[in-house]
Amino acid sequence: xxxxxxxxxxxxxxxxxxxxxxxxxxxxxxxxxxxxxxxxxxxxxxxxxxxxxxxxxxxxxxxxxxxxxxxxxxxxxxxxxxxxxxxxxxxxxxxxxxxxxxxxxxxxxxxxxxxxxxxxxxxxxxxxxxxxxxxxxxxxxxxxxxxxxxxxxxxxxxxxxxxxxxxxxxxxxxxxxxxxxxxxxxxxxxxxxxxxxxxxxxxxxxxxxxxxxxxxxxxxxxxxxxxxxxxxxxxxxxxxxxxxxxxxxxxxxxxxx
Amino acid sequence: xxxxxxxxxxxxxxxxxxxxxxxxxxxxxxxxxxxxxxxxxxxxxxxxxxxxxxxxxxxxxxxxxxxxxxxxxxxxxxxxxxxxxxxxxxxxxxxxxxxxxxxxxxxxxxxxxxxxxxxxxxxxxxxxxxxxxxxxxxxxxxxxxxxxxxxxxxxxxxxxxxxxxxxxxxxxxxxxxxxxxxxxxxxxxxxxxxxxxxxxxxxxxxxxxxxxxxxxxxxxxxxxxxxxxxxxxxxxxxxxxxxxxxxxxxxxxxxxx
Amino acid sequence: xxxxxxxxxxxxxxxxxxxxxxxxxxxxxxxxxxxxxxxxxxxxxxxxxxxxxxxxxxxxxxxxxxxxxxxxxxxxxxxxxxxxxxxxxxxxxxxxxxxxxxxxxxxxxxxxxxxxxxxxxxxxxxxxxxxxxxxxxxxxxxxxxxxxxxxxxxxxxxxxxxxxxxxxxxxxxxxxxxxxxxxxxxxxxxxxxxxxxxxxxxxxxxxxxxxxxxxxxxxxxxxxxxxxxxxxxxxxxxxxxxxxxxxxxxxxxxxxx
Numbered sequence: 001x002x003x004x005x006x007x008x009x010x011x012x013x014x015x016x017x018x019x020x021x022x023x024x025x026x027x028x029x030x031x032x033x034x035x036x037x038x039x040x041x042x043x044x045x046x047x048x049x050x051x052x053x054x055x056x057x058x059x060x061x062x063x064x065x066x067x068x069x070x071x072x073x074x075x076x077x078x079x080x081x082x083x084x085x086x087x088x089x090x091x092x093x094x095x096x097x098x099x100x101x102x103x104x105x106x107x108x109x110x111x112x113x114x115x116x117x118x119x120x121x122x123x124x125x126x127x128x129x130x131x132x133x134x135x136x137x138x139x140x141x142x143x144x145x146x147x148x149x150x151x152x153x154x155x156x157x158x159x160x161x162x163x164x165x166x167x168x169x170x171x172x173x174x175x176x177x178x179x180x181x182x183x184x185x186x187x188x189x190x191x192x193x194x195x196x197x198x199x200x201x202x203x204x205x206x207x208x209x210x211x212x213x214x215x216x217x218x219x220x221x222x223x224x225x226x227x228x229x230x231x232x233x234x235x236x237x238x239x240x241x242x243x244x245x246x247x248x249x250x251x252x253x254x255x256x257x
Numbered sequence: 258x259x260x261x262x263x264x265x266x267x268x269x270x271x272x273x274x275x276x277x278x279x280x281x282x283x284x285x286x287x288x289x290x291x292x293x294x295x296x297x298x299x300x301x302x303x304x305x306x307x308x309x310x311x312x313x314x315x316x317x318x319x320x321x322x323x324x325x326x327x328x329x330x331x332x333x334x335x336x337x338x339x340x341x342x343x344x345x346x347x348x349x350x351x352x353x354x355x356x357x358x359x360x361x362x363x364x365x366x367x368x369x370x371x372x373x374x375x376x377x378x379x380x381x382x383x384x385x386x387x388x389x390x391x392x393x394x395x396x397x398x399x400x401x402x403x404x405x406x407x408x409x410x411x412x413x414x415x416x417x418x419x420x421x422x423x424x425x426x427x428x429x430x431x432x433x434x435x436x437x438x439x440x441x442x443x444x445x446x447x448x449x450x451x452x453x454x455x456x457x458x459x460x461x462x463x464x465x466x467x468x469x470x471x472x473x474x475x476x477x478x479x480x481x482x483x484x485x486x487x488x489x490x491x492x493x494x495x496x497x498x499x500x501x502x503x504x505x506x507x508x509x510x511x512x513x514x
Numbered sequence: 515x516x517x518x519x520x521x522x523x524x525x526x527x528x529x530x531x532x533x534x535x536x537x538x539x540x541x542x543x544x545x546x547x548x549x550x551x552x553x554x555x556x557x558x559x560x561x562x563x564x565x566x567x568x569x570x571x572x573x574x575x576x577x578x579x580x581x582x583x584x585x586x587x588x589x590x591x592x593x594x595x596x597x598x599x600x601x602x603x604x605x606x607x608x609x610x611x612x613x614x615x616x617x618x619x620x621x622x623x624x625x626x627x628x629x630x631x632x633x634x635x636x637x638x639x640x641x642x643x644x645x646x647x648x649x650x651x652x653x654x655x656x657x658x659x660x661x662x663x664x665x666x667x668x669x670x671x672x673x674x675x676x677x678x679x680x681x682x683x684x685x686x687x688x689x690x691x692x693x694x695x696x697x698x699x700x701x702x703x704x705x706x707x708x709x710x711x712x713x714x715x716x717x718x719x720x721x722x723x724x725x726x727x728x729x730x731x732x733x734x735x736x737x738x739x740x741x742x743x744x745x746x747x748x749x750x751x752x753x754x755x756x757x758x759x760x761x762x763x764x765x766x767x768x769x770x771x
Contacts, residue, residue, distance in 0.1 A: 001280065003273065009691035010267075010524075013567035016517065016548040017740075020570030023515065023546070027572060031546075032280070032288075034273040040692060041750050053270035056277030056384070058284060069750055072725025122725040124740035127570070177266035178297060211329025211379040226274075226381035236298050236326055258537065260530065267524075289537070289545075291530040310527035313534030313641070315541060434523035435554060468586025468636040483531075483638035493555050493583055 001030045001058060002134050005050050006066040006126060007038040014124070018066075018131040025135035032057075041069040043094045045247065047156045048174050051097040052227050054085060063098065064134040065089035066126035077110035077129050078153055081143045088134045090125070093156030111147030159250070161185055168253045173229065175247055179238030183251050185230040191257045195222040197232060198252040199243050206232065208255075258287045258315060259391050262307050263323040263383060264295040271381070275323075275388040282392035289314075298326040300351045302504065304413045305431050308354040309484050311342060320355065321391040322346035323383035334367035334386050335410055338400045345391045347382070350413030368404030416507070418442055425510045430486065432504055436495030440508050442487040448514045452479040454489060455509040456500050463489065465512075515544045515572060516648050519564050520580040520640060521552040528638070532580075532645040539649035546571075555583040557608045559761065561670045562688050565611040566741050568599060577612065578648040579603035580640035591624035591643050592667055595657045602648045604639070607670030625661030673764070675699055682767045686759055687743065693752030697765050699744040705771045709736040711746060712766040713757050720746065722769075 002022060008014040015036050022029050034053050038046040046067035054063050061084075068075075068090045076091040082102035087095040088110070110129060115136045120128040133146060159171040161184055170185040192208045206222040207215060215221050217236040225231035230253065233239050240246075259279060265271040272293050279286050291310050295303045303324035311320055318341075325332075325347045333348040339359035344352040345367070367386060372393045377385040390403060416428040418441055427442040449465045463479045464472060472478050474493040482488035487510065490496050497503075516536060522528040529550050536543050548567050552560045560581035568577055575598075582589075582604045590605040596616035601609040602624070624643060629650045634642040647660060673685040675698055684699040706722045720736040721729060729735050731750040739745035744767065747753050754760075 001284070003277075010547075010549055011551040012688075012690045013548050013563045014690075014740075016546060016567040017570045019546050020517075020567060020572070020575075023544070024570065024572045027515070027544075030280070030284075032273060032276050033267075034270050035267055037268040049270045053273040053277060056274045056281065058277070058281045061277075070727045073727040075727075121740040123737065123745075127740065174269075176269045176271075213327045213330040223380065226271075226378040226384065258541070260534075287537070287541075289530060289533050290524075291527050292524055294525040306527045310530040310534060313531045313538065315534070315538045318534075431526075433526045433528075470584045470587040480637065483528075483635040483641065488637075 001032065001061045002138050003032045003034050003054070003057060003061060003063045004036070005034040005038065005046060005063070006036045007040045007042065007046065008036045008066070008126070010036055014126065017124070017127045018064075021127055021131040022135040022138075025132060026139045029135060029138055034063075038067050041067065043067050043069070043092050044156055044158070045174065046094045047097040050094070051101060054098040055101065057085065059084050062086045062088060062134045062138045063095075064130055065094050066130055067094050068092065068125065071125050072122040076150070077125065077133075078150070079108045079110055079133065079137065079143050079146050080104055080153070081106045081108070086137050086143060088130050088137065091153050093154045096153060096155055106143065107150050107153050108143055109147040109150050112145060115141065115146055158184060166254060170230075170251055170253070172245055172247055172249045172251055175240045175245075179234070179240040180225065181232040181239050181243065181245060181251075182225060182227055183230045183232070183253075185251070185253060186228060187224065187230055192255050194256040196254040196256065197222065199232075199245055200249065212236070258289065258318045259395050260289045260291050260311070260314060260318060260320045261293070262291040262295065262303060262320070263293045264297045264299065264303065265293045265323070265383070267293055271383065274381075274384045275321075278384055278388040279392040279395075282389060283396045286392060286395050291320075295324050298324065300324050300326070300349050301413055301415065302431065303351040304354040307351070308358060311355040312358060314342065316341050319343045319345060319391045319395045320352075321387055322351050323387055324351050325349070325382065328382050329379040333407070334382065334390075335407070336365045336367055336390065336394065336400050336403050337361055337410065338363045338365070343394050343400060345387050345394065348411050350411045353410060353412055363400065364407050364410050365400055366404040366407050369402060372398065372403060415441060423511060427487075427508055427510070429502055429504055429506045429508055432497045432502075436491070436497040437482065438489040438496050438500070438502060438508075439482060439484055440487045440489070440510075442508070442510060443485060444481065444487055449512050451513040453511040453513065454479065456489075456502055457506065469493070515546065515575045516652050517546045517548050517567070517571060517575060517577045518550070519548040519552065519560060519577070520550045521554045521556065521560065522550045522580070522640070524550055528640065531638075531641045532578075535641055535645040536649040536652075539646060540653045543649060543652055548577075552581050555581065557581050557583070557606050558670055558672065559688065560608040561611040564608070565615060568612040569615065571599065573598050576600045576602060576648045576652045577609075578644055579608050580644055581608050582606065582639065585639050586636040590664070591639065591647075592664070593622045593624055593647065593651065593657050593660050594618055594667065595620045595622070600651050600657060602644050602651065605668050607668045610667060610669055620657065621664050621667050622657055623661040623664050626659060629655065629660060672698060680768060684744075684765055684767070686761055686763045686765055689754045689759075689761055693748070693754040694739065695746040695753050695757065695759060695765075696739060696741055697744045697746070697767075699765070699767060700742060701738065701744055706769050708770040710768040710770065711736065713746075713759055714763065726750070
């Protein structure tokens, strides 16, 4: 099984060119799209999306990711081997969040010309380098055959969550299609009743809920979402529009039990 | 075969998390997306979209639908068994339009813990409850095993079409991507030549056609569309933009033979 | 294997209705979406997108395309047989660019009632005529069985590239999701260093690069893209926004070695 994640969108045929390439090498491959609507060139967002989905796929899945502003430059192409899955993509951090959650065993540089076509474009390695590699790996090729093992891959940058005087400081990691604000703060819901949030220099007190529909429609709430992170949401509404925030903004949180 | 319909969009990984869950339980499942662009929380639109597509799938298909503003609240999770297909989703009406077209045989509450993971989120039953159920049902589990039979499921609300003095009163059920206005009025095209339509207190006389391309480009027309309902359209144009209407608006129609 | 290309979008269930129809006839079909976001009724764009992707699919693939402003009128439905693949769609030029690249062997009119349902809508031949044909062809039905051979199919119209006094005159064939301007000019990159481009009566000198990331971010460049055509792009930016051009605009190019 092969999953695909990219910033290519669906208007063009770039995703289809990758799928055709995979299916030419490996006609029985099951291909599942994670998303192709990662914001263009946004490696951090690609890393988050992949990490949120990869663990739900079966053992042995090959996750192919192409968010690749450095295509054609010196940046390396890599394959990461973990206990549960393989990851294929550029060495720019986009694979690391998901791979580290599964426990990285080995990282290889994708260099063996045996697993790529003779003619390679300078601008579309997703099709010409990563897709063939994913197809061969899904076919049973050993990761160690793709090229030399490497020691260190590039890490993506995220704000580190800090806890000081019971105020937790993190950031908005992702805004989903419902407008829910997903932070990078993990927490035990236990006995919390209310949460005090500082966003864009404005402070709000929000009820801490188990699910969206627990309060009335259009009510702002805080909860632990399906990603396992603290989320700020509006029941049947759009929190990103209301609070006028964007991905990367700082968020400070206090609790009332 | 399993179809998926939701209001999740494709930007996030929610759909992929459901697919990974299904494929982990049932690696050979064929999964087909109906749409994930149902308007957020719009149960009626989900019901219409599902009903427009379900009958084209093979016997035995499992249709999984997640348009679920009540996730985590008291609303039940259900499986509907019909002669041709199974339907899995929340008990909020979203499954009923399609299921009733096929003849409902039994409705069960999805309650057996055997068919769900040990840890369930409060906010994403699509992944944690509905997707596993669909995967097991597609694998051959009997619908009666998922939980107790129930008598009544929630019905979606649609305006009932009324015919008085040869004026038919219905509503705009859906506006498709071409801007065609799909009403809930079924009719025999027979010998009709023109149609008189009242939309937003304005009255128009439109030629009654067999297909879009029968009149010149940009000409407004009425026809029986592929859904089997009366449609108001503009050949190679967008009727929703021109007539400034929205889903749910009333439409009154008279005929000239 | 069957690929699908259309202007239906994914909000409606039109694509799903086609897939259900195919899978009812041919439950083991592998179906791959090329795109459903061709601009509504834009036959030329459909032709370009298909031609950019088709050659990457395995031998024997059936390419089904529905960009069909003339649905229900006198325009013919056709099947084109080439050395590598079959093409199914309306006879309006949308198939030709891709089919000609592969070498057309025979063209047949899709007319045999054996390969379509008894009841056919006037407005959705994608579902009622083209999808069943693709399913049967993928199942092994011979193209010659679908109907009579025909001599000439409709050609799509593209500006012919002219080379005069070392100025090449072509057009913008496509603007991709990154905002890259893809022209219809093929060229040998060899020893070119700079390129002089006239767009909308403004002239620019751009460095001629191998890949996007070769220059600084936000720098305008020219390169031979993955389609094999001259592209004008901005590294990590959107050239279509900057140069305010649209598909079909003329582009004139000179070279400096």
